[in-house]
Amino acid sequence: MLPKLYIDLDAVAHNYELCKNFAPSAQVAAVVKDNAYGLGAREVAQKLYRDKNCRRFFVAYASEGAEIRPVTPDADIYLLNGFDTTDIDLIKQFNLAPVLSSIDQFEKWQQSGISNIKPALQVESGLHRLGVSYEEASALSDAQREQFGLILSHLACADEEQNPFNEHQKQELMRYKSLFPNALFSLSASDGLGLGADFHFDVVRAGAFMYGLKTCPPLNDKQKQVVCAEVSVLQSKQLQTGDTIGYNQTFTAKRPTRILALSVGYADGMLRTLSNKGSVFFKYNGNWVKAPIVGRVSMDIILCDITDLPKEIETAPKAFILNDVYTLDDMGRDAGTIGYEVLSLICNSRRWQKEYIG
Amino acid sequence: MLPKLYIDLDAVAHNYELCKNFAPSAQVAAVVKDNAYGLGAREVAQKLYRDKNCRRFFVAYASEGAEIRPVTPDADIYLLNGFDTTDIDLIKQFNLAPVLSSIDQFEKWQQSGISNIKPALQVESGLHRLGVSYEEASALSDAQREQFGLILSHLACADEEQNPFNEHQKQELMRYKSLFPNALFSLSASDGLGLGADFHFDVVRAGAFMYGLKTCPPLNDKQKQVVCAEVSVLQSKQLQTGDTIGYNQTFTAKRPTRILALSVGYADGMLRTLSNKGSVFFKYNGNWVKAPIVGRVSMDIILCDITDLPKEIETAPKAFILNDVYTLDDMGRDAGTIGYEVLSLICNSRRWQKEYIG
Structure with missing residues (x-):
């Protein structure tokens, strides 16, 4: 009776293909950090490597890279959160x-003595999160700059199509071109994809869109949903007018009012x-019929009001908290946040049993 | 460079002891569902079984019970979310x-043919989440009612000490006493403990308080913090007036402004x-010095403003997002939620490396 996640790897591959077709001049790398946002980094990486010939992957940590290496034998794997000395082995x-993001990190990298791996360099274009400045990059020698295979930056407002800051960041990144004439360049992740071909550079980093988040308006209609989340019904209960429900x-x-108690809660993300x-x-x-959540979400249980639903729902054994009509983005909106957080928290929670399709 | 959780099992045991001393007429059971709210169910259960002679544990699911059985060989283990037929093995x-919560569940239990286990029964006292009504319990035969070893209910407003609904729920539970003259009774979890001895009944279910949440005003001063969370510093960056930071x-x-980028985000709860x-x-x-989070929390990175801190902090390798002066409750308040959700989401996130003390 543990909650269950159905994860459609064919849909992930379909969405990846959409990105590739939309950015024909670029390579499309797959972002599988955070266990592929909870969906399973090994499963997702293997699918894209085997079925879609994907040869470039981004993770956050060295341990995440090690996890996917067995299923992506000759691919380039980048570590977005850099490294420290404990990661060298x-x-x-x-x-x-x-992905080195500061001169400090670059110096540590040189001290490591590793010569057969080309690191990436993150450069500042306006997000002010990670990355070396233009002045810092300029101060490196030509030989130092030639060590980098990929120059990367990240958009701050890619989800605001009309925000002029996107164009500003693109222009900022262009300045680095003359410093790194032989490196690949990358600016856009899933939400930069829709901003146009001049935002694609050499490598687009696809993550959220592949996993079903509607980050790319020109493609959202063709996107397939990846996650369906099924939970057990614990109990049906008849309330009288005036009864109160749940914590506080x-x-x-x-x-x-007729309520059902479902076996899922914030412990499950x-x-x-x-x-x-x-x-x-x-x-x-x-068909799908919909019931509102009533009362507080508690650690392991939520309650919903089925008074207006067909009588048969009273004895339904299962309910769904995510499906193809109520998506990660919908839940994110209802929760006052973004689909990315919903995806990452739910799919990385410990209890979900995962069943893969494709 | 993965983020690191220090979990003080001696503090858990200390807090458990505080509960025991405060409820001398009751047994204190340990709630270790949801992997002990993320802290590690096996580690916590073993500590309390060995060092504190705890012989009663509550989990949510059968698989969680199976996980702690090896370290609690002869203890009573209860499943708060009941069971379905797939759990019988x-x-x-x-x-x-x-813990059976409906007549439906009781009938399924009888059909299972298991006779050597005494189930618990959850009864309705006003939370309207799970539990049989007084009328349903009355309609059972004496022989059926004698099958239950424990009668359990749950408070809706235990964190509102002055709310008369607490007294109402206690009185409601008292009504069931004559129906189950030989069973143990349980009403209070960690937050009911402080409401007074008449709320303790036979079994108090201690969870949140043991793990460092300040749920029991008479004991909060003596409580020890359990969790300390350490993350890596990725980069130090100097901003100019007018620079913007992070997503959107x-x-x-x-x-x-001097900011540091830290290697933690909502993927880490x-x-x-x-x-x-x-x-x-x-x-x-x-000592501890404090820096405000600036900009959006992103999936794997947060930024903080260290402009007002001593110069040496610029090169600090590590930062702390939870410690003994900034507790789970503090983070819950700042996040607009409760410490329970913070505890469960952070500690169950996949990346944290756990180091146990005690």
Whole structure:
């Protein structure tokens, strides 16, 4: 009766293909950090390597790179959060390329004595998170700059298509071109993809879009959903008018009300901000019917109001908190956050049993 | 450079002892569901079984019960989320007692033919989440009612000491006493403990308080913190007045500003609502110094403003997002939620390396 995640790897591959076709002048790398945002880094990387010939992957940490190396034998694997000295053994053993983001990191890299791996360099273009400045990059020698195989930066406002800061960042990145004439350049992740071909540079880093987040308006209609999340129904209960529900009595029945208790909660990554806001779904005659979450989301249980649903739902054994009509983005909106956080928290929670399709 | 959790099992045992001394007329059971709220169910259960003679444990699912059975050989283990037929093998093999919450579940239990395990029964006292009503319990035969070893209910507003609903729920539970004259009774979890001895009944279910949440005002001063969370510093960066930081430019430097990028984010359970709200800490001359989080919390990185801190912090290799002065409750407040959610999301996130003390 543990909650269950159905993960459609064919849909991931389909979405990856959409990105490739949309950015024909660039290579499309797959971002599989954070265990492929919870979906399973090995499974996703293997699928894209085998079926889609993907040969470039981004993770955050060396241990994440080591995890996918067995299924991506000759691919380039980059470590977005750089490295420290404790990572050097993994880096050597699994041939991982750190993304260096500061002169400090570059100096540590030189001290490591590794010469057969070309690191990437993150450069500042306006996000002010990680990356060396133009002045710092200029101060490196030609020989030092030639060590880098990939120059990378990251957009701050790619989800705001009209924001002029996108163009500003693109122009900033262009300045580095003359410093690194032989390196590949990369600016856009999933949400930069839709900004146009001049944002694609040499390498687009696809993550969120592949996993079903609607980050790319020109492609959102063709995208397939990847995640479906099924939970057990624990109990059906009839309430009287005036009865209160759940912690701190945040919901009061305004009429005779039928509720179901479902076996899922914030321990499973279902954010507590969904209290009295989110929805759950049931299968009924081949369609989805929807019930509102009532009362507080608690650690292992949520409650929903099925008073207006067909009588048969009272005995439904299963409910769905994510499906093809209520997506990660929908839950993110209802929870007051973004689909990325929902995806990462739910899919990395410990209890979900994962079943892969494709 | 993965983020690191220090988990003080001696502090857990100390906090458990505080509960025991505060509820001398009751047994204190340990709630270790959800992997002991992320801290490690096996480690916590073993500590309490060995060092504190704890012989009663609550988990949510059968698989969680199976996980702690090897370290709690002769203890009673209860399954708060009940059972379904797929759990029966685990229940038999590991001698687990489901908490039945509906007549449906009771009928399924009888059909299972298991006779050597005494289940618990959850009864309705006002939370309206799980539990049979007084009328349903009354309709059972004497022989059926005698099958239950423990009668359990749960408070809705235990964190609101003055709420009369607490007394109402206690009185409701008392009504069931005559129906189950030989069973143990349990009403209070960690937050009901402080409401007074008449809320303790036979079994108090201690969870959150043991793990460092301040749920029991009479004991909060004596409680020890359990979790300390350390993350790597990725980069130090100097900003100019007017520079914006992070996704969607939600923070603008109003003066020359020194920021540090830290290797942790919402993929590690650090809620995105901490954007521009939370704090991080550094060790300096044996004390803690504090820096505000600036800009959006992103998936793997957060930024903090160290402009007002001693110069040496610029080269600090590590920062702390939870410690003994900035607790789970503090982070919960800053994130607009409760410490329970913070504890469960952070400690169950996949990347944290756990180091146990005690």
